[in-house]
Amino acid sequence: MRDFISQRTHRIxxxxxxxxFDIVQEMDDVISLGVGEPDYxxxxxxxxxxxxxxxxxxxxxxxxxxxxxxxxxASRYLTRRFGIDYHPEDEMIVTTGASEAxxxxxxxxxxxxxxxxxxxPSYVSYSPGVMLSDGVPVLVPCRxxxxxxxxxxxxxxxxxxxxxxxxxxxxxxxxxxxxxxADYRAIAxxxxxxxxxxxxxxxxxxxxxxxxxxxxxxxxxxxxxTILINGFSxxxxxxxxxxxxLCAPKExxxxxxxxxxxxxxxxxxxxxxAAVGALRNADQxxxxxxxxxxxxxxxxxxxxxxVGLTCHLPRGAFYAFPSIKDFGLTDVExxxxxxxxxxxxxxxxxxxxxxxxxxxRCAYAVSREDLREAVNxxxxxxxxx
Amino acid sequence: MDAKDxxxxxxxxxDSTQEVREVADLTDLSEAEVEDRVxxxxxxxxxxxxxxxxxxxxxxxxxxxxxxNLKVHPExxxxxxxxxxxxxxxxxxxxxxxxxxEYDFELRVTGRNIQEITRxxxxxxxxxxxxxxxxxxLVMKTYKENxxxxxxxxxxxxxxxxx
Numbered sequence: 143m144r145d146f147i148s149q150r151t152h153r154i155x156x157x158x159x160x161x162x163f164d165i166v167q168e169m170d171d172v173i174s175l176g177v178g179e180p181d182y183x184x185x186x187x188x189x190x191x192x193x194x195x196x197x198x199x200x201x202x203x204x205x206x207x208x209x210x211x212x213x214x215x216a217s218r219y220l221t222r223r224f225g226i227d228y229h230p231e232d233e234m235i236v237t238t239g240a241s242e243a244x245x246x247x248x249x250x251x252x253x254x255x256x257x258x259x260x261x262x263p264s265y266v267s268y269s270p271g272v273m274l275s276d277g278v279p280v281l282v283p284c285r286x287x288x289x290x291x292x293x294x295x296x297x298x299x300x301x302x303x304x305x306x307x308x309x310x311x312x313x314x315x316x317x318x319x320x321x322x323x324a325d326y327r328a329i330a331x332x333x334x335x336x337x338x339x340x341x342x343x344x345x346x347x348x349x350x351x352x353x354x355x356x357x358x359x360x361x362x363x364x365x366x367x368t369i370l371i372n373g374f375s376x377x378x379x380x381x382x383x384x385x386x387x388l389c390a391p392k393e394x395x396x397x398x399x400x401x402x403x404x405x406x407x408x409x410x411x412x413x414x415x416a417a418v419g420a421l422r423n424a425d426q427x428x429x430x431x432x433x434x435x436x437x438x439x440x441x442x443x444x445x446x447x448x449v450g451l452t453c454h455l456p457r458g459a460f461y462a463f464p465s466i467k468d469f470g471l472t473d474v475e476x477x478x479x480x481x482x483x484x485x486x487x488x489x490x491x492x493x494x495x496x497x498x499x500x501x502x503r504c505a506y507a508v509s510r511e512d513l514r515e516a517v518n519x520x521x522x523x524x525x526x527x
Numbered sequence: 528m529d530a531k532d533x534x535x536x537x538x539x540x541x542d543s544t545q546e547v548r549e550v551a552d553l554t555d556l557s558e559a560e561v562e563d564r565v566x567x568x569x570x571x572x573x574x575x576x577x578x579x580x581x582x583x584x585x586x587x588x589x590x591x592x593x594x595x596n597l598k599v600h601p602e603x604x605x606x607x608x609x610x611x612x613x614x615x616x617x618x619x620x621x622x623x624x625x626x627x628x629e630y631d632f633e634l635r636v637t638g639r640n641i642q643e644i645t646r647x648x649x650x651x652x653x654x655x656x657x658x659x660x661x662x663x664x665l666v667m668k669t670y671k672e673n674x675x676x677x678x679x680x681x682x683x684x685x686x687x688x689x690x
Contacts, residue, residue: 166687177687177689437553440552440553440554441552487687489688510553514549
């Protein structure tokens with residue numbers, strides 16, 4: 143039989159941590175810092191809104207672009223929290239999680255051969271997403287010395303006549319890096335000067351701890367050339383509901399909507415109602431969670447530095463990204479031995495791109511008790527080296 | 528009171544038995560700063576005490592509780608304060624609040640059994656001259672206390688790895 147799998151699919155690399163998954167399955171006392179999602183349940187007000195919608199028989203499709211009230215609430219939220227304005231009618235689409243938003247955004251703008259710059263290290267779906275459109279992912283390194291921010295110099299270095307767009311994600315998964323308003327202004331000049339599009343994945347913005355929460359769109363000139371992605375999975379602990387949204391100028395939004403209506407039709411209806419509930423009534427829940435994450439970050443990062451694992455202070459998201467370069471092991475070796483010998487699961491930084499090499503992504507969205515124990519086990523591991 | 532004090536109160540209200548070092552880590556303060564701030568909060572009467580949240584039903588027989596609502600005649604000059612102070616002196620009364628609505632006071636009363644509570648209300652509280660009316664509401668089961676869930680609840684499960 144011939145090989146039915148497309149060349150395009152063949153080119154996509156397999157998941158970098160399949161092996162770790164298998165090891166974890168064999169153990170029963172693992173502390174997993176490998177989970178990129180909140181450990182909270184969805185705020186109950188949001189669950190009630192979802193449950194009520196089902197009880198009332200709201201089980202049909204919604205409009206392709208999503209429930210009007212959800213788009214309106216999300217638009218108000220963006221104005222309230224960032225001072226930015228999007229028209230709910232023709233500049234917003236409700237998507238099945240930020241993952242779908244990324245997928246359709248990339249597909250809507252990428253022609254074969256287009257170079258798409260990706261701030262590296264990055265969330266694992268960006269490069270495969272670009273490759274599925276026959277685009278060329280080009281990684282732009284973000285360095286620890288710059289607290290993993292995207293700098294205009296790094297961006298400039300990778301721009302060619304084929305460059306079409308930039309994808310970035312701040313606060314960053316996996317590094318915890320954050321962009322200030324000034325940082326965004328600096329890259330905005332480069333993006334505008336070279337007539338590029340920005341796809342900004344801002345799913346972690348609410349988890350900004352040491353300064354003002356920012357959006358790329360606040361920078362002059364970026365609103366008309368940005369596809370902004372935000373959602374509920376992280377800020378409202380709603381990963382399993384699969385609901386997010388995408389904002390873009392009307393012409394781009396129309397193009398993206400064409401793809402969305404064919405591949406998804408509409409986001410899950412009960413999830414959209416739950417998201418309305420979250421935006422209307424879960425501010426306090428969200429603030430409580432963010433405060434707790436910040437405390438856990440302080441606890442965990444101090445602990446890591448105390449036991450001898452150098453860790454810069456991650457200013458956002460819920461990941462610490464310590465360096466293990468002093469130990470003479472690769473990040474994959476370190477992570478695998480840490481898992482086998484001390485039963486602590488982390489993700490090697492290189493899984494997120496070459497700029498993540500020599501780091502470990504540790505998600506601190508776990509209980510304080512587990513964080514304390516994880517630090518103890520990491521200390522035991524380092525001592526044994 | 529600043530943001531760090533708020534954070535300290537939040538942490539201690541949730542669990543006051545944590546070690547100073549952990550509290551210092553969580554708040555990004557030094558241990559000495561935490562101790563100084565907690566002492567100041569205690570001295571200022573903002574922290575009034577430390578206690579455990581007990582699931583008495585699980586602990587066994589011998590504890591009953593009720594909410595007792597009271598209508599009272601407020602007194603000239605003293606308003607509700609004097610009668611509130613009198614009622615507060617009974618150790619059976621573990622909380623006392625002035626409330627809006629149909630009743631004036633809401634008491635939380637505990638005793639070894641229902642009879643003890645009803646006897647306490649009818650013999651000690653109801654006869655006070657300022658009391659116009661009492662309504663005793665017995666607690667049958669406690670599901671949540673001081674923000675803590677007291678029933679067994681299955682938590683959601685997460686995959687060991689997710690990006």
